[in-house]
Amino acid sequence: MSATRLLVLGVVRMHGSAHGYQVRRELLTWSADKWANVAPGSIYHALRKMETEQLLEVASTEAHPGGPDRTAYRLTEDGETEFQLLLARYLSESDDSAQGAYRLAAAVTFLTALPRTRAVNLLRHRLTELAGQHANAQNLLDTSDDWGQPEHVHELYRLWLTSVAAQEEWLRELVTRLETGKYTMADDDGDAFGAPTKQI
Template identity: 60%
Template sequence: MSATRLLVLGVVRMYGRAHGYQVRRELLTWSADKWANVQPGSIYHALKKMTAEDLLEQVDVEPGEGGPDRTAYRITREGDQEFHLLLAKALSEPTAAAAEVAAGVSFLTALPRKRAISLLEHRLVILESEERSASLMIEDTAHWGQAEHVAELFRLWSAQARTGLEWTRALIARLAAGDYEMAGDAGRAFGDPPA
């Protein structure tokens, strides 16, 4: 999965209709160029590629102000399905890259509350398993004939899993308590799906 793909689909979906410069400007306000390495070229490439894949459609061409014309895009039904698939993977799979998780969190409120909690609970189950596996590996390192220092790798994995567990449990609790305006709540977050 690509964080850029999720971010571009999400911003176009959020605006309902957006051109590349608008997508770029929005993502810059989120500092996505730093945490997801989203560059102008990757945004325009994603727009063209996803248009060719029928995930986006061109809806308008506006004259550029002293520059090239601006093509506006809108998300298609297929694009909305892809957006939700990528969002679900980013939130539910602990193995997703950090940029993908960050992109998923950026669009968390595009989901109904129960769906978001369900995805995070799936993440929780996997993280609990990873933490338990790492703990068992720490205990059994000597029995495997591994060098003692290899246990540090297992300690790192265990610490990462514990940190992920703590964050995920806290986010689930905040969502269950009603924090954040979610899709399906009174007033929609991040735009309506395409008609």
């Protein structure tokens, strides 16, 4: 699963309904093409695919002078479930691939769409997984001489270890910030970023 899927669901959810151009404009305003590898064409593809999967449904269609009609989508009940599942998975599961980094960035964008305790618990789960990766990286660094590898390969293990340690530090600090009341979350008074627009 790509970061684009979560981001598109999140933007449509946040606005109540949105058409492709609106989703694209929102994500490009956030520079999501840089930190989440969101290609503009992938946004329209994701909208159409999720409509066929019944995660989105057509909310309205309006004629657009000089171009194709604009179809606005809204989340279905299954779409809301998918949003919540992806958000939880991307926050809690540690994946050190490039795609994993994009998914984490997308999930952090909509972190405040969760209740505070749920967000903290998911991040603590990720910390547990990172502790295992830290131990693996340290073990590789400590024992790689026994494998007959070139000496400079140690630098790869040091890079991995440093990267994991930096993520652990950031996560611990984020958990502390959340536990001390930082950010307006879904179960707080006030408007949390990413919360669905209240329909009048």
